Amino acid sequence: MLGVSVGHECRMRYAVREEAPSEQRPMSTVEVDIGDDADEEELIWWRAVLCSTLGWDATTTYNGRDYISPWSVAAKDAGLTLTQTTRGFKPHSYSHPPGSATALEYLSRFCVYHRLYAQCSVALAGALYIPFQRGRTVYLPFPKPALRSEFKNYDDDDDGSIPDLLNQHSKLLPQYMTLSSNVWGLRSILHSTVFNIDIECNLVNAWLNPAFAAIESLSSKEYPTSHREVALAILLTNRHPRLGILWLGAILTNLARSILRDVKAGMTAVDLPASAWVGAAQTFLTAAVGTNRDSGSIPREDEYRLLFLTASEGHDRPPVWPWRPFATTGLCDTELAVRKHAGCACHGLEYESREWMLTDDNNDTNGDTTNRNSLIHQIGEKPTEIQNPAPRPISPNQTPTALDSYQRYDLSSRSLSESATRNIFGWLRSTGYPLSERDIYQHSWIDVEDTDEEESAPASDDADLNRAVQQIPTKENGHVEDWLEDVE
Template identity: 55%
Template sequence: MGDAVRPADDIFNHVLQESFRTWSSYLASEDEGHPFPQHAIDLGSLVCQTPPFLGGSAAASDEKIAFACEEKQSTQGKGSLVVNAQSTWRTSTGKCDLPPRVLSKQLLLAVGHKVSVRLSTDSPFSHWPGVHGLSDYDEGNYLSVLYLAWAYILSARWVELLGRSRDHECQMSYSPPSCEGPVHSNKQHMIQIDIGDDACAEEVSWWRAVLCSDSCWDATTKYNGHEYLSPWSLSATGAGLIVTTKGFLNTRADPPDSWTALEYLRRFCVHHRLYAQCSVALAGVLYIPFMRGGTIALPFPKESSRLKSKEGDGGSTVPIQELLKEHGQLLAKYMTLSSNVWGLRSILCSTFFNKDIECNLVSAWLNPAFAILDSISSKSNSKAAFLINRQPRIGILWLGALLTDLAKSILRDVRAGMTAVDLPASAWTETSQSFLSSEIESIDGDYIHRDDECRLLFITAFESHDRPPIWPWKPFGATHLSETELSVFEHAWCTGHYLEYDSWEWILTDNRSIKNTREQTSQPTDKKSQYLHNRDSPVLEDYTYNFFSQSLSEGATRGIFRWLRSTGYPSSERPMYQLFWFDMEGTDDEEAPDDEESDVEMQNSLRKTHVQLWLEELE
């Protein structure tokens, strides 16, 4: 091994050994009951720069506006609705007057089908491991109940925010079936959920609508003569849950707004002393748009034997009320993150990104990671701990993905080389996803590093480089300046060029927009990767894995060089493109599909969904 493209054997082996030591340091105990760290349930700090959904309160509530929407057809039946938006990126400190980059984007606004929920004994987190420092909390398992409640709350907020649009007729309603009164059929198989004896009639009606075994609430909008559903719409048909209260209540109360429903949820969490599970369930709900009409399996509820709290936080030092208040205030930000389906996926993929790894060494970096992941029992919580230890900042998103079993598909796709990069999502969560956002180094001599060449091509939007590459790995080597594109040659000696997120705009139909600028806040304390040293150090020979496979490096190298040389390669690089890693024939004739299709044209099968998403982002 070792030529103009492939690394020398000694370099590959060095990176492989260093990578193995790094990834193995994230291993935790295989103990099923090993609790999660507290920072793994922090969802609020992750969305510090995320714009609120549809501008949140940026537009006056009494002002009628009209969002620029598009209807997307689907081969699976009812289509989806997307909303147009754009992000603006600074490219210069002012010493060179390069204009900002404006990147168009479409986010999911409404769907045509609900996601079905069923309960399973084999679903992830059926045995809740707990959280360090919260030994008196979350002793039962109410993840499925909380999940169903959060889906309603997000949908109610969706109705409130989208209801400002004069082009939409939004409504939150209860459906008439078996929500009213107790369910009598197969009652012996129903799981009783205690919401407390002091729940009011409206509160009981809401819980019945959220939990009972029929499609008992709907969040809808009528647009252009078609009816669509909230992206977080669920159907609990067959879940087998029933609300238990004293007395018989048969009310026809109106569905509560999001803040009232949030108060009902707060009372439930206080009653059952639920804290960590509340945030994990909310994180899981963020993936509902990913499912697009599929089915999700959640754990059966399990009641705690501990005596429940009557009022307040039960004298605890853990502020359940403050947690729910924070989630309520950040709800619109969570909704934006959730509606960016490709972006949410890209955040999980960032766990495997390393800005120092070049494209031809990706296999040496990632092969050890998947060798270790393969060795972890799928029935233990060690896989969650491993991913959390690697990237603590997004640990809560991994818990949500594991709860909904989406993590399995994400990991499979990363293993196959189908990663995702989404610049807005990276900026919103302040996570590193791509070499593109790193600083451009100063030129010293007649050559420019190829990764800096890529950055200049993108920030100058030269010809076919107006869209960012979806491959996160930087190209190796350097290019003689005389062989670079004109835009690179003109700006190679400039100082102060970079790519920095500035603002997000929701596009309106009257040539206006709702703008959310980047918040000038102090950088959040970055939770570093957690290295664990309480295990015997493993060695490569402990694993049965093809550590020397080059498939990931081959795909990453071919991908980024196709983007870099989309207009043709210089003559000095001809020896590279004659090697078997490259297949550049026909690249000039390939037309990149619409970036925004990746968020809306998805199949019911999660595997097909991920493959389609990835293919539609290819340049």
């Protein structure tokens, strides 16, 4: 992508690195067998991938400055070595790594040789989180080495499907890179696992407290770490099967617990394009506006949607909290844009495409529009079905995961409900509230003091005000009507 963008000079070349002395050396060395049919160039490529003494630099120069790839990593004290040796290797023999097609062939042969199938997808999911780490060190688990003789009797039917799987992944690589480079979007997708579009903002704790009590019960030190991670993966995948592979990647890279800790503390992320990419609702705003014809009121959640869709003043960005408001609002108390569209029942968000903005003012959809129907799941038509998929049935022979006591978790906490309610209603009435909503905005959870109307005005004053409006001369009424037409 950078190669076709004016002003970018991209380079990728092998680099021999001197291994710095380290106080902590790996306890043991793992030998990686890549097969006897690997040629010299393939051996060098694998050595660059696995060993810390050889790698490659992927950089781009722009405006006189060098930038590295967001997926740049450095293997430090990895304790990996190749069973095969690069005989007579000279650094300058192969100055540039092979292209992506050749590298995919190397990876495919390696996976077939070691009968790796599901591990490919999990490893790819882990690679998506490289930009997420922001330079932090990640300690990856080593798989238990197995001799080829231990699985000679295994069925060979899956060997042919491994290259097919990798080819499918390669076709989706631009989409994976787009998702991976959007760290906030990737975080928002994981946060959507615990989101439920039917939950109102004042009931957030009632929804989340039992969920996190169950999650924290899986942290008991009575079980090995691997068992706790497997139990967590099963729990999160059963909640949202479509996002299961992303959670496996987060668990692999030690990010899952910190992400869940943020959600528990109320630090949720909302990214509407990322929500559309994976078909997982993150906020009540993505549902379609309901029918409100011949009614003097509108559901408050629809009022929010119309304010956001029409980009009314102060409402061009979604609320920080994703939970829907409760109750209804009288149409007479809503903004003009809401009154205009309240009876339409045809408004909603729909994903169109993504574009890379190049430096020469051109756009590149990178195939997004042609593959949209197969890759992008539209949200808004049936958000409840998308967000709340049917859980996978548990086998009768499967032993349920033992849950620890819930006594350590405060199930009566209401802090998240209070924060969500304050934010949601503060987003709606940032400049004041009508008299009919005084009880809501004077509640201790919200406590907004200013108002658009005099709170102490008696009911009789309203009647006097109506009579005063009716006495305005017709000419002035005409000016008001002309102004309203211009606003619309």
